[in-house]
Amino acid sequence: MKLCEHLEPILANETDYGNSIGDIIENAWTNAKLVVILKNAINVNQTNTIVSSPFVKYFEITDNHYELQKGYFCEQCKHAIASPI
Numbered sequence: 001m002k003l004c005e006h007l008e009p010i011l012a013n014e015t016d017y018g019n020s021i022g023d024i025i026e027n028a029w030t031n032a033k034l035v036v037i038l039k040n041a042i043n044v045n046q047t048n049t050i051v052s053s054p055f056v057k058y059f060e061i062t063d064n065h066y067e068l069q070k071g072y073f074c075e076q077c078k079h080a081i082a083s084p085i
């Protein structure tokens with residue numbers, strides 16, 4: 001499965017700047033069909049300047065029962081791109 005067109009530019013930008021994919025998980029969360037997890041932290045300041053879809057929302061998981069993560073979730077496609085915080 002390929003990351004949706006709304007999140008693809010974020011992934012492309014991150015890999016351009018040397019980040020890489022650590023894992024790709026299908027049906028990772030109850031409401032996420034596809035989650036791409038990057039090895040290094042997403043550059044949020046830069047990413048915010050390239051997010052153009054109103055469906056794409058920034059999130060942070062800071063509940064310490066889970067691995068700390070931040071990223072972007074596409075509400076239309078139920079895809080996400082995540083990274084360590």
Ligand SMILES: [Zn+2]
Binds near residue numbers: 005007055074077078
């Ligand atoms: Zn999408």
